[in-house]
Amino acid sequence: MSTEGPATDLAPADAAAGQLLTARGLRAAYGPTVAVDDVALTVGTGEVLGIAGESGCGKSTLAAVLSLTARPPLTVLGGDLTVDGQHLDLAGRPPRTWRGGVVSLLPQGAMNALSATARVGDMAVDVVRAHRGRVPRSVALDLLADRLDALDLPRRVIGAYPHQLSGGMRQRVVTVLSTLLDPRLLIADEPTSALDVSTQRALVELLRELVGRGLVGGIVFVTHDLPVLRAVADRIAVMYAGRIVETGPTAALVDDPRHPYTAALLSSVLVPEPQVRRRRIGGIRGAPPDLADPPAGCRFRPRCSLATDACTDDPPAVGDPDRYATCWWTRDHPDERLEPSL
């Protein structure tokens, strides 16, 4: 396992008390393209961690690694996870008991995640039997019914086929099915992206409810949508070109970004607020680097308006493990706000 990456230096040496997940040195690649490069992160019990970034930054790959669903052409090169005190070295084959029970994946497209020819109740029976052996059908269905009641969802979905449910309801059903076994950690990969705002809000409330009631221990929520993260996440980690460039409590990161990429991402968000109508929003010039051949030093350097010669060296992580940004400018200007400088 590599230890020279900046994020790893700051990661707590041992899984601190109260941490649900401690992940260290995560590396995963598609052939020569290293899409997740030495990523370390922690999720506290009862916490929602948001992972933000553009397409191609490696956030979905990270979700696959964390949920133990990586399959060729994606290979996990290394790293280890500690979830609720249980340790797992990712270099080996993940044990089947972890998937669905310890970590569970909530995938993006609700329409594709459900079998079109099975009733929701049948799928619940399959999920329960796959993990708990020969459980009577009625026991599995009771489990589903209790969970639907607890979350104020209608019991009628048990007998329904996916096509009889709306898109938003399908996504909520997938959420219920993927958390049926009370996983300690739920990995949600762009769960709200295909939904309109009203169903998006309902799903966010459902996820907060699951964490609030302790049905799941914590959530890693991956999305490109920063306003959604503002609503759902306690902390945010911003990913760029396979690495985490900034992390911090949600409000602190949104209100005072410390990495130029975070600031640029935030300034290209379009929300229905009066200031959006008055100024021209520039977007971020250029494109993310080719991960098969990333630039040396800071990977955001070619697109950054604050870049200097120093940025060709690996940037230091400035701050503490809970609130840091990997940036030379931030190290040299600790008390200056970023936005006016961009």
Next chain:
Amino acid sequence: MTTEDVPLLAGEHLTRVFGRGRDAVRAVDDVSLALRPGEITTVVGESGSGKSTLARLLLRLLTPTAGRLLLDGRDVTRTSDTTAYWRDVQAVFQDPFSAFNQFFTVRRLMARARRLLGPDLTDARVAEALEQVGLRPGDVLGRYPHQLSGGQRQRVMIARALLVRPRVLIADEATSMLDASLRATILNVLTDLRAETGLAILFITHDIGQACYVSDRVLVMRSGRVVESGPTDEVIFAPTHEYTRRLLADVPRLHG
């Protein structure tokens, strides 16, 4: 809608019903709207509200069950010459990945406009259309779709639409599949076109943030009907309809 000036493109009481009898769905139900030069009109609404059906009616890809379509005040609802219509009204769709023939270079894709333009399609005109959307013709003409980024592809699609110099552009969720950072650049292409060429643009989106950024006028659709319409500042910052208020309340905000 009775105003002094004749709108460029107008729909009057447009209705489209799918199915029949008990299964009939009124996807678009008595919708009237007017597009004027140099104006961006946005239709917002959730999935299934009839936004895309409305776009297809305005593009004459679907025939309305009832209502009329007027171009420069002329009734074009049932005229047979769609080729002439498409010289004036062009479209950009949601998915910049599937809208391309994978085996065509950008040059060949653009050359397909010959069906509408004939000998008027010159290299200079192709170059001009690409430059209008901020692409360097030399960079992209020889490339295949997989060699372009998502933002570049969507800009090529806009350039393709602009090639015939339409007076109306219909953009149906044209930015929904792009990252926030690219989205802003595509929306800026649209606002620049509005200012420079006086194009009338109909922008269709479920994202109220984008509607707020680009539009002059906003129509809010729900279950096939327009529930509220007016200047952007009024609809978004002082909505009067209950549904618009609820929709706005559900939009996640960045601060506070």
